[in-house]
Amino acid sequence: MRPAAKSEPERVDSEAVARLLAEIADSKKAEDVVVLDMRSVVGYTDFLIVASARNERQAKAIHDDVHLRLKREHGLLPANVEGESDGQWVLMDYLDAVLHVFVPELRERYRLEVLWAEAPRLELDLQALRDSA
DSSP: OOOOOOOOOOOOOHHHHHHHHHHHHHHTTOEEEEEEEOTTTOSSOSEEEEEEOSSHHHHHHHHHHHHHHHHHHHOOOOSEEESTTTOSEEEEEOSSEEEEEEOHHHHHHHOHHHHTTTSOBOOOOHHHHHHHO
16 A cells, blocks of 8 residues: 655745735734735845834744744745844745844834835735634
């Protein structure tokens, strides 16, 4: 008898990944979650997700939950992660979607939404998701 073939993880499109990253960050109480549609602006990613954590501990909790849920539920691992040890600015690169979690001081300093002001914002209805949970 042959062992069952391992199935490939289901392919999740970049917008779905971006929305999922935003939803997970929001579920961990991230503030001011913004998704920038970078497809017409740069060639290295489709979406930037920017969120604020009140402190380093919350930033690490967001990182941990994103990592665990995307791996467990979708078989996705980030290509690169930076800043998870100090938690001031955590970057999780899922190639087509990149999550940035900042403490407030660094978000204000780097102002990614201003830097990429020409990028359209994806409409999110995170409140509706919270209400349905």
